[in-house]
């Protein structure tokens with residue numbers, strides 16, 4: 018009986034400590050999520066190669082947590098830390114990769130380096146005749 022009493026006492030003391038620890042952890046996690054913002058940029062991407070190129074370029078960009086391009090709509094969705102970067106900086110990153118970002122045109126030199134099939138002027142792209 019003495020053993021059970023001791024166990025009960027131990028739980029009584031340790032219980033609140035565990036609860037407090039769990040609470041602290043949850044709070045930190047919530048703060049991290051709240052610090053993330055999302056922006057959608059209209060790009061001139063045309064295919065899966067563009068998608069891979071843009072997503073990779075943005076992944077290396079400071080403050081970016083996730084980048085996802087929808088090829089059909091050409092919309093690049095970026096999750097980012099507003100204390101580390103901004104939509105303006107993200108648009109510039111897209112331009113430097115060779116693609117238009119919203120109303121801003123691609124950087125000409127980067128655009129020239131793109132493979133022909135990824136250039137926005139390639140009208141036959143994607144119809145399977147090349």
Ligand SMILES: [Cu+2]
Nearest residue numbers: 064066067135
């Ligand atoms: Cu492409």
